[in-house]
Amino acid sequence: MSWFIQTCRSSLGKKYIMALTGFLLGGFLLVHTIGNSTIFWGREAFNAYAHHLHSLGVFVPIFEIGLVSIFIIHVITGVLLFLQNRSARGGQKYEVETNPGGRTWGSQTMIYTGASILVFILIHLANFHFVEKTEILTISDVVTKVLNNPGFTLLYVIGMAVLALHISHGFWSLLQTFGINTPQYNNAIRVVTWAVAAIMIAVFVLITLLLVVSQNQLLG
């Protein structure tokens, strides 16, 4: 096992960890997007989807523990990389900071967008996961109520924008980390990674706006 620990501790190993956990979190987000889009078919469909998920029994806590572990590994490794990189850069900053090309808004702000997403997810869980849901007050009602609060509407739209920024660098970056970089396909890869991120974010934002515009359709 020593080779495994040695690999995980090396700088490239930490990149692989970030890439793999990031990929899995992205995969979860995709499933989350597809599942949540049942709300476009109305209150019943959305509640049925939620009910269906909860009927999976023992798989629910197993999945939750797995997801939380992946998330925690992603966060800890990210913070570790940030601290190491800051110390590698040294105390003396350059007098002039320029961007000779390459850096994007997304790539420059990974640690900050990451931290914001962490806070956002905690609020998100407090809003929807750790609330009491009953036969009368279903998840559909909870979601509609929360998102109709103007403060939360804004928070969720901003949260999605920040997530889009994070993924705009993250998705392409994880492909590069796993060595997927071929000039022939690079433009296609860049377009596809952007498109996937944009679609996911667009669906979430649409859901938020839909619930604000047509709340009556979804309230019981």
Add this chain to the structure above:
Amino acid sequence: MSSKTINIIVKIWRQTGPHAKGNFEDHALKDISTGSSFLEMLDVMNEALANKGKEPIAFDHDCREGICGMCGAVVNGTAHGPEKETTLCQLHMRSFKDGDTIIIEPFRATGFPIVKDLIVDRSALDSIIQAGGFISVNTGSPQDANSILIPQHIAEQAMDAAACIGCGACAAACPNAAPMLFIGAKISQLALLPQGQQEARTRAVSMVGCMDENGFGNCGNERVCENVCPKGISIRHIARMNREYLKGAFAQSD
């Protein structure tokens, strides 16, 4: 050939030794020929300093034709200055305008401690090469060159990687101070060719391990390196290194 002259102000980093505290020093330079190279401008400045009995500015240089990798400084925030795919010695004063203030700093990174003024210690890059940037060959008479066939496009890619002169601009410009483009190029060059296969299993792991020991940061795929590289090396070679490392790390034991 007639050449214009310009007057400039140079704001340059001075530091007497590795542990001394450095600071910027301003010098006004008059009648600098736009045909002169950046290092020649520094020569003119040093001559003036020496004539006044002051300590000249220490800077690294050797071939002055852009192939040795010895020179390098950060000019106005960009490693090797504003001209793309150009070493500092091949940068000319025609890239600047009359009245410009030019800010010159050494390559900064924890892995590149400053020796004096603009001179930094880049021997960490040598250690990385010693860790794995080599091939094993038998001594004796060479075999026929045509007995090892290498497709042209592979040879071209290896040559692109081999263009790396080891100047360290990638690490100096990297927001995370990682010389990944350097290591990527060195690994790529050997991984592409049959002669590099003997050590392929251990090369990437050893070289990256050595990089970590020398206090460099971790690549964040920011792509600044390929934009300052005087040889225009692509991060495609970093991707190849990532593949080589995966192969090496997971197939090490047998």
